[in-house]
Amino acid sequence: MINKVILLVFDGLGDRPIPAFGGKTPLEAAYTPNLDAIAAASQCGLMHTLVRGVRPGSDVAHLAIFGYDRERYYTGRGPIEAAGLGIPMQEGDIALRGNFATVDGAWNIIDRRAGRIRDVSEFAAALDGMEIDGVRFIVKPGTAHRAGVILRGNGLSPAVSDSDPHEAGQPVWEVKALDQTSEAVRTAAVLNKFNKRAYEILSALPENKKRQEAGKLPANMLLLRGAGVYPSMPKFNDKYGLKACCIAGGGLYKGVGAFLGMDVLQVQGATALPDTDIGAKLDAALKALFTYDFVFVHIKAADSLAEDGDFMGKRVFIEKADRDMARLRALPDNVLLIVTADHSTSCALKAHTANPVPVIFCNPDVRLDDVEAFGERAAAKGGLGIIEGKDIMPEVLNLMGRLPLTGA
Amino acid sequence: MINKVILLVFDGLGDRPIPAFGGKTPLEAAYTPNLDAIAAASQCGLMHTLVRGVRPGSDVAHLAIFGYDRERYYTGRGPIEAAGLGIPMQEGDIALRGNFATVDGAWNIIDRRAGRIRDVSEFAAALDGMEIDGVRFIVKPGTAHRAGVILRGNGLSPAVSDSDPHEAGQPVWEVKALDQTSEAVRTAAVLNKFNKRAYEILSALPENKKRQEAGKLPANMLLLRGAGVYPSMPKFNDKYGLKACCIAGGGLYKGVGAFLGMDVLQVQGATALPDTDIGAKLDAALKALFTYDFVFVHIKAADSLAEDGDFMGKRVFIEKADRDMARLRALPDNVLLIVTADHSTSCALKAHTANPVPVIFCNPDVRLDDVEAFGERAAAKGGLGIIEGKDIMPEVLNLMGRLPLTGA
Incomplete structure (x- = not known):
């Protein structure tokens, strides 16, 4: 009886045929004996994470x-990134992502990362x-130049534009309401006041004087983007009755876990880069099975390499991951292992695409099919057929015998 | 990188097993080395043009x-046929298809085609x-006895019945409102007045006197059917950012292209009949790739032959088309070729059916599957799975790298 789940998501794993690989995708071209053995012990399929024909963001x-x-x-x-920074949020909070940046006196951006500043704790604290017009601002530091910003108060809306123009040389954008509601108009006005106050406070900060004396660019502006509202939402644990944790290197993915109320486990060496210690992450996942029912493991670099067009690097990274996955080949029968991806990333297009991704459910309780390799076209022949992302959790609950009965 | 598309639609191509073909469909029974080679270089699937279980009109x-x-x-x-006649339409126009016909003094129909009249230009011009009750009528000649009729004015509705009883011997039907709206009631009243005026004008026309003197039936009535409203609708070029053209023999298909704002290219020898010059149409398509991003080619006769129950003719026509398709086997890598059908037409039932049709996407960038023949059951094993008509354009945009990102 399945009572534990490991869900392994390889970011951007799917791809298109690469001529240099004889028309195979990087995943198909990679030597992956462990993933293939797991697929051979799985029910396999393809997944459109959103729906067919929609290109998914991570x-x-x-x-x-x-x-x-x-x-x-x-x-x-915003709310996902803020959750990843460990900021506790309440329903109705507006959250944005922030970059501490350097601007000139006319608010033209000199550097979007304030000279690649390494620690913005003092700046966020300032x-x-x-408080502006009854709205309280919570500003917490992220890694390097990054920060999370929360607006807490009545009558706010996430329908506001970014102040971050996303490139140097541009002026800081005025925040605008994206719809006609009084909430959006009010939120934009409050954010524009915040920008002015933030510039004044940061410009006067002793830390910035020190940076300038040391020949560094001052962090005198906080650029904001990605406004979102923290919704009324059941936590993952409550929604499914499964105690869940998240093991990831990348901030966004820790953010997803935290946003859904999962415990975010810290693993030494999990960098979200090609050098990440996948073995350490998988060891942490196996250990977490003693404490948690559901272990989400995210592996990032296949996506980043594909976005750089580095199909050789993508293949090499997949092979590296496969070596570390040997330890997943002898899981006990009570553990369901799911391996999939969040979307395809084409090395040719250097972008996410809507091509579906392989998904495999490995456990003696699944209806094993004939698929013996882990790849896009192998999975297409699996017994699961073509599913959507939303089908994953119902299938997990089904295999666990936890689905409610419809009818009688 | 794909930046050009040829979409080849064989009307009514799909079918059911034919006993005389040993249980193969006409497409499966046909010798189609070129289509098979294209399928072998494609990702294949089956398509329900509307949804499973719905029998589509063309x-x-x-x-x-x-x-x-x-x-x-x-x-x-109506609006599609009118577009095919090159009538410029405006949002809210009501369009109908018309037949110049012969009626007696009591408006009983003697001949629905006015003695197979060959040119109705003078009659349409009359x-x-x-103008009736503030509604302007635009009447343009089509091929032979056919015409397109537009009603332009305020407060009109397409919810009106036909005046065309669709068979000789019947009286001309009174046009009735199909719903309770004042717009439908008004439109029906205006059309009934139009019928009366049209009969008076046509009866008095010198051309009809000449016809009668020559022993021909007069074109003294315009039978109307298929009322539709020209909708507020983005043109294909604007919706997808692809400059498109249409190559077809049949009026309806030229109409579809024109309705969507495609340039309708005229090709010598494109007749929509079994004798049509498919080679000329495909040559025109290849030439159009220099000017257009998206080339829609329609091939009609498989459908008409199936509606006649002529399964041998259908097979022979498919084989004829295949011979001409040799020129599509060496397209450059930037051209995506899609071959499919709009619906199945059963030779046994002599009617459209809801059976899905094969669809293949041919380009080195697709995930090639194992399918090596172009047929209903071969395509069922393809990597694309079972899709719907609405999935075609998102997949085109996906392959072109032109889909917007959902999320971030």
Whole structure:
């Protein structure tokens, strides 16, 4: 009887045929004896994470896999990133992603990362707790130049534009309401006041004087983007009755886990880069099975390499991951292992695509099919058929014998 | 990188097993080395043009393939046929198909085609520009006895019945409102007045006197059918950012192209009959790739032959088309070739059926599957799975790298 689940998501794993690989995809071209053996012991299929013909971003793709509909729960990346920084949020909070940046006196951007500043704790602290028109600002530091910003108050809306123009040389954008509601108009006005106050406070900060004396660019502006509202939402544990944890290197993916209420486990060497210690992450996942019912493991670099067009690197990274996956070949029967991806990333296009991704359910309780390799075209012949991201959790509950009965 | 598309639609190509072909369909029984080679270089699947279990008409089937939902954009065949006659339409125009016919003094139909009249230009001109109760009538000649009729004015509705009883011996039907709206009631009243005026004008026309003196039937009535409204609708070029053209022999299919704003190319020898010059159409398609991003080619006769129950003729026509398709076997890598059908037409039933049709996407960038023949059952084993007509354009945009990202 299955009572434990490991869900392994390889970011951007799917791809298109690569001429240099004789028309195989990087996954198909990779030597993956462990993944192939796991696929051979699995029921396999293809998955459109959202729906066929829709090109998924990583954030909404993950939400879909966990059974959270983007229309209902997703308004922007802000709340997910803020959750990843460990900021406790309340329903109705507006969250944005922030970059500490350097601007000139006319608010033209000199550097979007304030000279690649390494720690913005002091700068975030200087802005944290600000109140404007009854709205409280919570500002917490992220890694390097990054920060999370929460607006807490009545009558707010996530329908506001970014102040971050996303490139140097541009002026800081005025925040605008994206719809006609008084909430959006008010939120935009409050954010524009925040920008002004933030610039004044940061410009006067002793830390910035020190940076300038040391020949460094000052962190005198906080660029904001990705406004979203923290929704009324059941936590993963409550929605499924499964105690869940998240093991990831990348901030966004820790954010997804935290956003859904999973415990985010820290693993030494999990970098979200090609050098990441996948073995350490999988060891942590196996250990977590003693404490948790559901272990989400995210592996990032196949996506980043594909976005760089590095198909050789993508293949090599998949092979590296496969070596570390030997330890998943002898799981006890009570553990369901799912291996999939959040979307395809084409090395040729250097972008996410809508091509479906392989998905495999490995456990003696599944209806084993004939698929003996882990790949896009192998999985297409699997017994699972073509599914969507939203089908994953119902299938998990089904295999666990935890689905409610419809009818009688 | 794909930046050009040829979409080849064989009307009514799919079918059911024919006992005389040992249980093969006409397509499966046909010798089609070129289509098979193209399928072998394609990702294949089956398509329900509308949805499973719905039997498609050619008009709505084509709209679905081009991503235009029939619920939203289709009220009747009139606007498509009128577009095919080159009549410029405006949002809200009501369009109907017309037949110049012969009626007696009591409006009983003697001949629905006015003695197979060959040119109705003078007759259409005599009615064109008529005004009734603030509604302007635009009447343009079609091929032979056919015409297109537009009603332009305020407060009109397409919810009106035909005046054409669809068979000789019957009286001309009174046009009735099909719903309770004042617009439908008004439109029916205006059309009934039009019928009266049209009969008076046509009866008095010198051309009809000449016809009668020559022993021919007069074209003294215009039978109307297929009322539809020209909808508020994005043109294909704007919807997808692809400059498109249409190559077809049949009026309806030229109409679909024109309705969607495609340039309709005239090809010598394209007759929509079994004798049509498919080679000329495909040559025109290849030439059009220099000017257009998206080339829609329609091939009609497999459908007509099946509607006649002529399964041998259908097979022979498919083989003829295959010979001409040799020129599509060496397209450059930037051209995506899609071959499919708008619906199945059963030679046994002599009617459209809801059986799905093969669909193949041929390009080195697709995930090639194992299918090596172009047929209903071969395509069922393809990597694309079972799709719907509405999935075609998103997949085209996906392969072209032109899909917007959902989420971030």
